Amino acid sequence: MSNEARRFHVAVVGATGAVGQTMLAILAERNFPISKLTLLASERSAGQQVDFEGDKITIQDLATFDPAGVEIALFSAGGGISKEFAPKFAAAGAVVIDNSSTFRYDDDVPLVVSEVNPEAARNRPRGIIANPNCSTMQLMPVLAPIHREYGIERINIATYQSVSGAGQTGMEELGKQTAQLLGFQEIEPKKFPMQIAFNLIPHIDEFLDNGFTKEEMKLVWETRKILGDDSI
Numbered sequence: 001m002s003n004e005a006r007r008f009h010v011a012v013v014g015a016t017g018a019v020g021q022t023m024l025a026i027l028a029e030r031n032f033p034i035s036k037l038t039l040l041a042s043e044r045s046a047g048q049q050v051d052f053e054g055d056k057i058t059i060q061d062l063a064t065f066d067p068a069g070v071e072i073a074l075f076s077a078g079g080g081i082s083k084e085f086a087p088k089f090a091a092a093g094a095v096v097i098d099n100s101s102t103f104r105y106d107d108d109v110p111l112v113v114s115e116v117n118p119e120a121a122r123n124r125p126r127g128i129i130a131n132p133n134c135s136t137m138q139l140m141p142v143l144a145p146i147h148r149e150y151g152i153e154r155i156n157i158a159t160y161q162s163v164s165g166a167g168q169t170g171m172e173e174l175g176k177q178t179a180q181l182l183g184f185q186e187i188e189p190k191k192f193p194m195q196i197a198f199n200l201i202p203h204i205d206e207f208l209d210n211g212f213t214k215e216e217m218k219l220v221w222e223t224r225k226i227l228g229d230d231s232i
């Protein structure tokens, strides 16, 4: 029997985005055992080349890509794309790890933080594993041991989120407005509803009927699911 470690055909969906680029950097940094790396985005970026560990990999158009043979698919191209394409990749045999909020609250999709509930990833009836919102994700390793030991009833959380949470176009708007304002020029907000350079907007995502925003409620819903306790 060969001692060679198993390697995987990995696909990154949304490979040109802020999250996709970070995923690629981490796959390289961790020396993840990859036999083949497939990079996917929209037709806008198809044909572009991306460097990965010295190799040039051509971005392919997700819409026309056949997922047969992909073993692990990392999805980070927005909820609508996950909803349409993640089931197709799973049906073709891939384990899908989805970064959007599309499947997070479905009972038959595990919501996993690897340091907290890794065992949940084994039970994935739809072939999809969701990961939580970035704020929930980093809180869980800290809160889970406290909850296990003492039980948590209530958590007061304040987050200060960077514009990178709004993706590549968010970061570009911050850079552009900063340069314009320092050059005494007019700015024209596009991605954010108002000036973002030298500013802080106390609002992310839409308001819900209970007066909280969806971004705030994600913390509540996801914490309960990951810690397995609806009373928090």
Ligand SMILES: NC(=O)c1ccc[n+]([C@@H]2O[C@H](COP(=O)([O-])OP(=O)(O)OC[C@H]3O[C@@H](n4cnc5c(N)ncnc54)[C@H](OP(=O)(O)O)[C@@H]3O)[C@@H](O)[C@H]2O)c1
Pocket (backbone or CB within 6 Å): 013, 014, 015, 016, 017, 018, 019, 020, 040, 041, 042, 043, 044, 045, 046, 062, 063, 076, 077, 078, 079, 081, 099, 100, 101, 133, 134, 164, 165, 166, 167, 168, 169
């Ligand atoms: N940024 C964060 O901190 C964060 C945190 C948690 C979760 N997420 C999730 O990750 C997603 C991506 O975030 P991001 O910050 O990386 O956004 P982004 O910088 O705007 O990148 C979006 C990516 O999706 C691709 N894409 C867009 N439309 C597509 C289509 N029709 N078909 C195939 N690919 C398409 C884009 O490809 P093109 O180059 O072709 O446009 C790009 O690679 C978010 O929508 C969210 O679901 C983000």
